[in-house]
Amino acid sequence: xxxxxxxxxxxxRPRERLLHSGPESLSDAELLAIFLRTxxxxxxxxxxxxLMIQHFGGLxxxxxxxxxxxxxxxxxxxxxxxxxxxxxxxxxxxxNHYFHQDALNLNSSRLVLDYLRYELxxxxxxxxxxxxxxxxxxxxxxxxxFYGSLNACNISINHTLRYALQxxxxxxxxAHNHPFGKAExxxxxxxxxxxxxxxxxxxxxxxxxxxxxxxxxxxxFAERALLSQKKCMHTDIDKPDLTGEDHHKKSCDRSP
Numbered sequence: 001x002x003x004x005x006x007x008x009x010x011x012x013r014p015r016e017r018l019l020h021s022g023p024e025s026l027s028d029a030e031l032l033a034i035f036l037r038t039x040x041x042x043x044x045x046x047x048x049x050x051l052m053i054q055h056f057g058g059l060x061x062x063x064x065x066x067x068x069x070x071x072x073x074x075x076x077x078x079x080x081x082x083x084x085x086x087x088x089x090x091x092x093x094x095x096n097h098y099f100h101q102d103a104l105n106l107n108s109s110r111l112v113l114d115y116l117r118y119e120l121x122x123x124x125x126x127x128x129x130x131x132x133x134x135x136x137x138x139x140x141x142x143x144x145x146f147y148g149s150l151n152a153c154n155i156s157i158n159h160t161l162r163y164a165l166q167x168x169x170x171x172x173x174x175a176h177n178h179p180f181g182k183a184e185x186x187x188x189x190x191x192x193x194x195x196x197x198x199x200x201x202x203x204x205x206x207x208x209x210x211x212x213x214x215x216x217x218x219x220x221f222a223e224r225a226l227l228s229q230k231k232c233m234h235t236d237i238d239k240p241d242l243t244g245e246d247h248h249k250k251s252c253d254r255s256p
Contacts, residue, residue, distance in 0.1 A: 014046065028059040035083050040075030048075055058215075063088045064122035092118050112173060113211060113218060119144070120177040120213045128155050128176040132169035133208070140167045155192055157199050164205055172200065175211040183214035185221070193221055197228050 014030040023031065032049035039045040052073055056062050062070075067081045095115050112131070119142065120127055128146040133139060145163060146155055164172050174196065176189075185193075193210045200207045209222040221227050 029053055032059065032062065035087055036075075036080055037083075038075070040073075042074060048073060052076075060121055061215075109209065109220075112209075113220075115142075116173075116175045116211055117213055117218065120175060121215065123177050124179055126177060126179060129174070130160055130163060131173040131175070132164055132167040133171040133173070134168070135170040137171060140169055157192075157196055160196065161199055161203055161205070164200075165203065169205055171206045171208050173209050173211065174207065175213060178212060178214040181214060183212045183217045183219040185212060185219060185226070190226065193227060 014026055014034050017030070018026055018034065026034075029046055029050040032053065033039075033045035036045045036049055039048040043051065052062050052070070053059055055073075056065055056069075063084055067078065070076045070081055070084075095111070095118055116129070116131070120129065126148040127144050128148075129142065129144045131139065131142045143163065145160060148154060160174070174193075189210075189212065193207075196210075197207045207227060209220055210227065211221075212219040
């Protein structure tokens, strides 16, 4: 049986170290242990947290795990699961609050990327989302518009533009995730981005960036100067029909 944290020297206990040296001084396992509060008969809270992180491959996958997945660890039940979900939601709301309050400088888009990662990393299927911003780069709305399979998603350019216009957006950022792939664009991703960039120009909305979110990292089309570049063999699109049926719906196959 492992020694409980309460019997550890005070300077080694995660909570006391956090108060003395700040949260940045703690490891992922130690931070997680503070929320777990207690471990099990076999493991201290820190050891249990370390085992969970090792099993799921990181801290984020722990928070994305289901109750059924987490309950395989002795000492993790509905109460601890509820604590973890509450922490995850508090983090999302914290980012969302600042996103609403601050006029963001998209030349330094770390906050935007953090927000999109928080929204999309936990998805188990491919999701295409749109972030609408006003003329001062403040958030108007965010919506996950299209859901697909593990590696493909049907995207409607007209539907995307209609949504942006309904929100009175001056700028948009689009994003999609690769649930089990790498943060690299496929030919279909490049083609879609070029078409949407052109369509946005026609309705006087600026497409600021397209992010790909994956567990191994992120990809920014703007940083790679790929927003307006045409990489796939495709004719220029016509002016979008925003009142009728979608005419540019396509399947974007993004296999890992």
